[in-house]
Amino acid sequence: MKGERTKQSILHRAVDLASLEGLEGVTIGRLAEDLGMSKSGLFAHFGSKEELQLATISAARDRFIDNVLRPAFEEAPGYPRLHAICRGWIDYVERKVFPGGCFFAAASFEFDGRPGPIRDAIQKIMDGWVESLEKSIIMARDEGHIRSDVDVKQLAFELNSLFFGANFAYELRTDRGALARAMRAIEDRLEAVRSSRTSPVAPRKTQIQRRRA
Amino acid sequence: MKGERTKQSILHRAVDLASLEGLEGVTIGRLAEDLGMSKSGLFAHFGSKEELQLATISAARDRFIDNVLRPAFEEAPGYPRLHAICRGWIDYVERKVFPGGCFFAAASFEFDGRPGPIRDAIQKIMDGWVESLEKSIIMARDEGHIRSDVDVKQLAFELNSLFFGANFAYELRTDRGALARAMRAIEDRLEAVRSSRTSPVAPRKTQIQRRRA
Numbered sequence: 001m002k003g004e005r006t007k008q009s010i011l012h013r014a015v016d017l018a019s020l021e022g023l024e025g026v027t028i029g030r031l032a033e034d035l036g037m038s039k040s041g042l043f044a045h046f047g048s049k050e051e052l053q054l055a056t057i058s059a060a061r062d063r064f065i066d067n068v069l070r071p072a073f074e075e076a077p078g079y080p081r082l083h084a085i086c087r088g089w090i091d092y093v094e095r096k097v098f099p100g101g102c103f104f105a106a107a108s109f110e111f112d113g114r115p116g117p118i119r120d121a122i123q124k125i126m127d128g129w130v131e132s133l134e135k136s137i138i139m140a141r142d143e144g145h146i147r148s149d150v151d152v153k154q155l156a157f158e159l160n161s162l163f164f165g166a167n168f169a170y171e172l173r174t175d176r177g178a179l180a181r182a183m184r185a186i187e188d189r190l191e192a193v194r195s196s197r198t199s200p201v202a203p204r205k206t207q208i209q210r211r212r213a
Numbered sequence: 214m215k216g217e218r219t220k221q222s223i224l225h226r227a228v229d230l231a232s233l234e235g236l237e238g239v240t241i242g243r244l245a246e247d248l249g250m251s252k253s254g255l256f257a258h259f260g261s262k263e264e265l266q267l268a269t270i271s272a273a274r275d276r277f278i279d280n281v282l283r284p285a286f287e288e289a290p291g292y293p294r295l296h297a298i299c300r301g302w303i304d305y306v307e308r309k310v311f312p313g314g315c316f317f318a319a320a321s322f323e324f325d326g327r328p329g330p331i332r333d334a335i336q337k338i339m340d341g342w343v344e345s346l347e348k349s350i351i352m353a354r355d356e357g358h359i360r361s362d363v364d365v366k367q368l369a370f371e372l373n374s375l376f377f378g379a380n381f382a383y384e385l386r387t388d389r390g391a392l393a394r395a396m397r398a399i400e401d402r403l404e405a406v407r408s409s410r411t412s413p414v415a416p417r418k419t420q421i422q423r424r425r426a
Contacts, residue, residue, distance in 0.1 A: 019326060020326035021327055022237060022323055100325065101322075101325055101326065106325075108322075108381055109318055109319040109321075109323065109381070110235055110322065110323060111385075112313065112319075112381075112384035113232065113233035113312070113313025113314065113384065114234055122385065123386060126381075126386060127386060130386070153390070154394055154397065154398070157378060157382060157391065157394045158375070158378070158398050160378055160381075160382075161374045161375050161378020161379070161381075161395070161398075162371070162374050162378075164374065164378055164381060165371070165373055166374070168318075168321055168325075168339075168377060169370060171322075171325035172321045172322075172324075172325040172335065172339055173336060173340060173343070177366070178370065181367055181370045182370070185367070185374075
C-alpha cells in the first residue's frame with residue numbers, strides 16, 4: 001500500500017513535469033533529481049525510461065478523466081452531457097489541472113513524428129478521446145436533442161480544434177480572452193445543431209409541442 | 214558564400230529534425246551525428262545550443278512565409294487573400310512542408326511552459342502570425358468583402374484553431390479526412406461573414422449594384 005502511494009505521488013510529479021517541459025524530458029535521472037530520490041529508488045518502481053513514460057501517460061489519462069469526463073457523466077445523457085464535456089474542457093485549462101496546459105495536446109504534437117510505443121499509447125488515447133466526443137454527439141442526436149442530420153465527425157473535429165486552439169492561445173500567448181472566445185465558438189457550433197431553441201433538457205416534449213402547434 | 218550555403222543546409226536539416234522530434238532535441242551533438250559532421254564544425258556556425266535553436270526557429274519562419282504567406286500575398290487584398298492564407302495553411306500540412314507537421318504548432322506546445330529566450334522567440338512569431346491573420350481579416354472588412362461588424366479576434370481565433378486541429382488529426386491520428394473537414398469548417402466561417410453571395414473578387418461592384426437595386 002505504501003509502495004503504491006509512493007508510486008502515485010512520483011507519477012503525479014512526472015505528469016506535472018511532462019506538461020511543463022515535455023514528456024521526453026521525463027527520465028529516471030531528471031525525475032530523481034527533481035524529487036530528491038535516488039535513481040535506484042525510482043528504478044524499483046519503473047524499470048526503464050519507456051516504462052516510466054507509459055505510466056506517466058496513464059496517470060495523465062486518469063487525471064483528465066477525473067476532471068473532465070467524470071463530472072460530465074453526472075449530467076443527463078444527450079445535449080446536457082455534451083455541453084458539460086465542452087464546458088469542462090475549457091474549465092480544465094483555466095483551472096490548470098496540468099500546470100503547463102493540456103498534457104495530451106502537448107504530447108500529441110511532441111510525439112506525432114516519432115514512431116514507437118509512446119506515440120502508439122498517445123494515439124490510442126487521443127483516438128479514444130475523439131470517439132468519446134463523437135459518442136456524446138451521437139447520444140444527443142439519438143435523444144432528439146440535436147438535429148438528426150448532424151455530421152458527427154465534423155462537429156467533433158471542430159469542437160476538438162477549439163479546445164486545442166484555446167489551450168494554445170491561453171498557454172503560449174497568455175491570451176486571457178481565449179477561453180471566452182473558445183466558449184463562444186463552442187456555443188455557436190452547438191446552437192447551430194440544436195433541435196429546439198427551448199430548454200435543451202426536455203427537447204422531446206418540445207418536439208411534441210411543435211407538432212401540435 | 215559557401216559558408217552561408219553550408220549554414221543554410223545545416224539549418225534546413227535542423228528544421229526538419231525539430232518538426233519530427235521536437236526542437237529540444239536539436240542540439241549541436243545530435244545534429245553533428247545526423248549530418249556526419251564534427252561538433253567543432255557545427256560550433257563554428259553556431260556558438261551554443263541556444264543560438265542553434267534560435268537560428269532553427271528563424272529558418273522555420275522563413276520556410277513558413279515562403280510556403281503560406283508569400284503565395285497568398287499574390288492574391289488581391291481582401292477576401293481573396295484571406296481565403297488564400299487559409300487554403301495555403303491546409304495545403305502546407307498536406308504537402309508536408311515540414312516533414313513532422315507544422316513546426317510552429319509543435320514548438321508552441323513544446324515550449325509554452327518553459328520560460329526563456331526560446332519560448333520568447335516562439336511567442337513573438339506566433340503573436341505575429343495571429344496578427345497577420347487579424348490584419349488580413351481587417352483588410353477584407355475594409356475592402357467591403359466581409360461584414361463590417363465582424364469580430365476580428367474571434368474569427369482569427371477560430372481559423373487558427375481549425376489549422377491546429379487539422380494538423381493534430383492529420384499527423385497524430387493519421388486521419389486523412391481531417392484536412393477536408395478543416396477546409397469545410399473554414400469555408401463555413403468565411404461564408405458566414407461574407408458581405409455578398411456573389412463573386413468575392415468583385416464585392417465593391419456588388420455593393421454598388423445592391424445600393425442601386
